[in-house]
Amino acid sequence: MTGVGQPPDQDCIFCQIVAGQAPATRIYEDPQTLAFLDLNPINPGHCLVIPKTHHVTLFTLDSATYEAVAATTLKVAQAIQSALQPGGMNIFQANGVVAGQTVFHLHNHLLPRHDNDNLRVEVHGLQPAGVEQLEPIAERIREQLG
Numbered sequence: 001m002t003g004v005g006q007p008p009d010q011d012c013i014f015c016q017i018v019a020g021q022a023p024a025t026r027i028y029e030d031p032q033t034l035a036f037l038d039l040n041p042i043n044p045g046h047c048l049v050i051p052k053t054h055h056v057t058l059f060t061l062d063s064a065t066y067e068a069v070a071a072t073t074l075k076v077a078q079a080i081q082s083a084l085q086p087g088g089m090n091i092f093q094a095n096g097v098v099a100g101q102t103v104f105h106l107h108n109h110l111l112p113r114h115d116n117d118n119l120r121v122e123v124h125g126l127q128p129a130g131v132e133q134l135e136p137i138a139e140r141i142r143e144q145l146g
Contacts, residue, residue, distance in 0.1 A: 005053030005065070014105035018052045028076050032068035035076045038109070042119055045084045045112040049073045055106040057095040073108045086112035090121055 008015040016022035017036065024036040027047060038046040049072050055061045061069075077089060090111040094101040113119065 005051065005055050006060075008054050009105070012054060012103070012105050014048075014050050014103060014107065015054050018050070028072060028079075030068075030072065032065065033072040035072055035110075043086070043112045043114060043117055045080045045086065045110075047076060047080070047110050049076060049108040049110065051106060056104045057101070057106060058093065059095065061106060069106070069108060073110065077110050080110060080112055084112055086114055088113040090119075092121075 008019065010016075013022055017024040018034055024034075026034065026036045028035040032052060033049060034052055035047055035049045038048055049069055051061070051065045051069050053065060055065065058066070073091060077091060080086070081089065090113060091108055092111075093106065093108050095106075111119070
């Protein structure tokens with residue numbers, strides 16, 4: 001199995017699903033990942049892709065596990081698109097309470113979208129930033145990248 005992760009968390013619903021101790025409508029599984037339909041779907045086909053190893057957020061994830069989750073996300077997104085023909089799709093994950101994470105096991109949401117589904121996803125601020133604002137932030141990030 002790819003990725004060390006943390007030991008399975010007995011209180012984590014996703015760890016319970018992986019172990020077969022909690023029900024889920026599974027749609028895809030391989031040795032590293034699992035995809036299943038969300039119990040509270042925004043639209044039909046809303047599913048989650050998780051690593052089978054327990055990782056609370058992206059920040060503790062190794063690159064091999066991330067690659068496996070990304071590959072499964074792509075495969076399942078393409079299958080949803082082909083099977084359900086939504087007008088679009090959002091793919092996102094939340095890392096941490098402030099970002100809206102409610103289940104503390106890394107997961108990607110695949111959200112098929114339709115006209116007038118009333119879901120709002122805001123990804124841009126109201127004001128553009130100038131280079132003088134962006135460059136100091138970019139420098140701090142570049143320093144961490146090495």
